[in-house]
Amino acid sequence: LVGGSGGIFEIRQNGNVIWKKERSGSFPADGEAAALISNT
Template sequence: MTDTPAPPRPHVSILYCTRCNWLLRAAWMAQELLSTFGEDLGSVTLVPGSGGHFEISVDGDVVWERKRDGGFPGPRELKQRVRDVIAPERDMGHIDRKP
């Protein structure tokens, strides 16, 4: 009997502008995702950049882009967008309730 390898887990990358001092914001977003999704994620990577960029991707697909989406996501919105990509059937409990 052979063990079936587990499917690859999604990888999240957070590109942030170092010149804008957005490292703490990027790290906070990474912490929120790791706290919520734990072992469902393969990694969360912080990617230093410049030019006012703040972009969050799951396996290369952009789920949030600061200029396109009008600022920074709150934890609720970010978690919902990541969930919609990695596990759309997952119930997020209180996060999914209307404010």
């Protein structure tokens, strides 16, 4: 985990953004972040 600022919430794997709250408008649902990471 890497801290951010200004309410930014992103999930990155190997330097690639795989989830961005700004794009989706919400936080990932339960289990969704884990599924995203295991699918990439």
